[in-house]
Amino acid sequence: AQSVTQLDSQVPVFEEAPVELRCNYSSSVSVYLFWYVQYPNQGLQLLLKYLSGSTLVESINGFEAEFNKSQTSFHLRKPSVHISDTAEYFCAVSDLSTGRRALTFGSGTRLQVQP
């Protein structure tokens, strides 16, 4: 079964500093990869996704993630964070071999941007 590891439960960072949130998944079979953001007491919002093609994917608000098949990683990065980026970030994997397309989520990383 697929598993997703987000090593950092919390990442404190100062405003305008760069940040990287790490995500590794267990299986090297064909997968779709996603990053979701969750604000307090709200549902999940898709930040970005990798389905195929270019291994570097970007979101409209400055985040990017790079799919690394050999390292089974999909780390999320932003060169300069804002206070408004404070939220919980979840990495998720859809294992194409199962056919169900259900998502397996990592444990989440709380990004805390400080002024």
Next chain:
Amino acid sequence: GAVVSQHPSWVICKSGTSVKIECRSLDFQATTMFWYRQFPKQSLMLMATSNEGSKATYEQGVEKDKFLINHASLTLSTLTVTSAHPEDSSFYICSARDWSSGTFRDNEQFFGPGTRLTVL
């Protein structure tokens, strides 16, 4: 487009009662919906896959008789927590896949805003 709603957004009930949570796809058809549960400061755990017109598929360890799922139309799935107990208190989130075009759009799941259940 691709909006998913949940009702209610929060509910408080007494132990032993049943609670129904609705998940609706507002502007697309969803043959498949997923139900997740999220405990405080934890990740989302898949409970079951809801398929329109057929029985739901439950994950290991999830009691199908306790968490009743009905997906009677292409836009509505319901989760009923029967005989709820305090340990069922959680944040329940549904997601749906867009089947409107005859294929699943963008291989993406669209999430509802969640329902916070508190059982006293």
